Amino acid sequence: MESETLLWMSLGIPAAAAFGIPLAGRWPNIREGVTLVAAGALFLTVMTLLLRVLDGERPEAYGFEVVDGVALALAVEPLGMLFASVASTLWIVNSIYSIGYMRGNNEPRQTPFYICFAVAIAAAIGVAFSANLFTLFLFYEILTVSTYPLVAHKANEDARTNARVYLVLLMATSMVLLLPAIIWTYVAAGSADFIQGGLLAGAGLSAGMLTLLYALYIFGIGKAAVMPVHFWLPAAMVAPTPVSALLHAVAVVKAGVFCVIKVTVYVFGLDLLTETGASQPIAYVAGFTVIMASLIALMHDNLKKRLAFSTVSQLSYVVMAAAVASPLAILGAAMHIAAHAVSKITLFFGAGCIYTAAHLTKVSELDGIGRRMPVTMTAFLVGTLSIIGLPPLIGVWSKWWIGVGAVDSDNLWVVAVLMISSLLNVAYLVPIASRGFFMPPKDAKPGEPIAVAEAPLPCLIAICVTAGLCVVLFFGVNELEALLLPITEGAAPAAAAQAPADLAQGAIQ
Template identity: 55%
Template sequence: MSPLWLLILVAWPALMAAPIALVGRWPNLRETVSVLTGVALLVGVARFIAPIAAGARPEFSVFSILPGLDLAFALEPFGLIFALIAAALWPLTTLYAAGYMRGNDEPNQTRFFICFALAISAAIGMALSANLLTLFVFYEMMTLVTYPLVTHHGDIESRNGGRVYIGILMTTSIGLFLPAIVITWVIAGNVDFTPGGVFAGTGLGGLAAMGLYGLFIYGVGKAAVMPMHRWLPAAMVAPTPVSALLHAVAVVKAGVFSVLKITVYIFGIDFLHVTGASQPFVWLAAFTLLAASVVAIYCDNLKKRLAYSTIGQLSYIVLGAALASRLGATAGGLHIVTHAFGKITLFFCAGAIYTAVHRKYVSQLNGLGRAMPLTFTAFTIAAISLIGLPPMAGAWSKWYLMSGALDVQTQMVLVVLALSSLLNIVYLLDIPARAFFLPGDDKTPRGFAEAPAACVVPLMITASACVVLFFYARPIIAFIDTAFGSAS
């Protein structure tokens, strides 16, 4: 398969933004073009599964900036997983967005779908980045093209949320991420994603390595490690399909994917294990996941509760990377997959609830499960997956995370994981428990009151995936393992 396909995959969603704009006055045609574009992207990305699993690593250089520094694309297992998630969830989110945007008579719908396509293009660009420079370019593109989505409503609340969103993400990327890339170039003379990392034999170690790793952790603000997390709750002013994009399809996944890829291919697992440079960030991630879970318990706004849930869930991936073990990195890669389907289901459910009955607070959901059984059943399935209980997919990523902690004799992490799971139960299962078992108020619908099918069908599909992936996790784990052929 020609490496030119890498460039085509990155450019395809951005190029198709033009036809989406041209047919914007015809909503059915506009959304059909969006869905078909997503399906075509998924087919194109899926063609690389077999070659990558067999050990192929296609590369394509667009142009050279300096000797040894190119804007270039390459594909490896972690990148392909991220690309597959973005490509698979784009058509479903487009279908869901059609039902939500029409059901709530949202303005600027064509602009929404254009920016959505550009965001997917940025996600694919990050997934296929061959080096830190290319990753940074598409990381910044992601921030810029999602800003209009966050400020979609155009009111004061949206603009304030947008300022926090772009302020934190641009400040961290330019002030920390970019200097970290420059320092890497100066020390190693190489910013390519290299199996085993680029720092072996450079003399980097101790506090210097720890400081550089910290620049990357905080520079990648999209990973939402505290205290660089405030942009995520602030972005909840956006319509729910945007929240689904931010939390499951592209933005936060771009952050933790970057952390994982930098850990494995820039520092290298062996280098971090020997130097201990990542160890403080295990506990930073542990603090973030516990603190975010505690805050989530006290959030009555449903989307805000889910936002803090995302902050905690992302920290599982950062923690897995920082453990500096193969099992921990495997857990991080697997949790990118399981969290994507679980969290997008929860946000789909939140949007379906708002579309059907215009309720957005947890305290307003009492008794609603009898009127919206499909939505709250899907919510329950996704919640159990994120808690990490079988037979849902999230159980496997939690299992590998615990195994990774034991592998490097960090047993206290097991206590943190157990406590976080208990907190997850409190703030997630509280919602379906209220909906199914508590009496509603006078305004609670007595009959069937589900949202339009365009909203309900996608959430049923993603909830089903949470179950199916539990039984078919082994191929994903085996695929992730191919990343460590020499990248350890």
């Protein structure tokens, strides 16, 4: 099959599912079957494209032209291929989890839930495969609008209020900051296409103008949740756990940090940012966000809120690394998209399993939960250790490369941020597992056996798969490198782009 056809199929499959799901709405098994079939078909389509990209192919597809030189266009490059692979893989897992969660909690409006989820996945794929800033912005906005009903799913006053915060903040940042940045770029460069080495490389903008433009992009991409435009993320925790997983791991925040890396590499270019220092102020803001969000997470007793602020912190790893503009740091930032996705979705799946089986939402209530839910809490521990950055889990590689990239570019303060953040990760995540495994249940009677009461089987299957991926990706680092190394082509120093492969190869051997 032609690669151009596969590209359009990657958008069309989830879009078709969004039309097919309501037709089967009266029959839940068929409805969820449509979701799973579509997720499987998308996964196979994206994996076929992945194999072709690894062989050096760069598929493209063009639609209608909006203005002279700006068209709805798709193009596959390594960074977008990574994001699409993450989204398509986790759609399958999240769909399996959703069946157990939505049925186990008797959630209302399940058909609209699956419809909006499919539209969001289509938008995420559109973001991943965007060939220019216009296409990126279009699908970025569709992703915001399609996830708003998911955040408001419970339809109570709290859900409606927080969903409005979600929608208003994300739409305001994109319309007031991101859109002007895109227009400015088009005027300055005469094009909106993503170009290896940077669209603005020859635009002649001063260092001050580049600094301002870069800031407009970073804060305009509100889904990256850099402080102070992060409030939408904890507000969205009113949504059901499968939605939280979508927001934190599958599509929304990953679209945000993906856009940050994409703009850094293909709009500005690493050499331009390094020469002018235009991105350095953003690196400091992101570093502040990493530490501050971790401290706030430490203070929250609500499990999902704690995980939400953890995500704010983890996203700024990517922004900080991108703003450092070192080839190694960019490689680490891209790797962190996959590492955080599988690690954090495991933690949110764990929170949802606990809520479904035990109706507990606070960390202080989790004493002994590991004895009642050993599968869930073992997987939760795996996700925890991956977020902290311990081998043999994928989280160690992204932190390692970000740190080495910081040293390579003489940004030693980044290493300090990573070390402090990792200690804070331990402080706000490890007590959840330790309370669960080592504290006795509060209602347990001495001498009585503790009954195992896990979440529904689909939830357990999903959380075991994502925990397993944390391990599999650690040992699959060479394949990830083979995909991601071309991102840094043409960036100085050339030797730096080769270092991660040597480091990883030596570590695995």
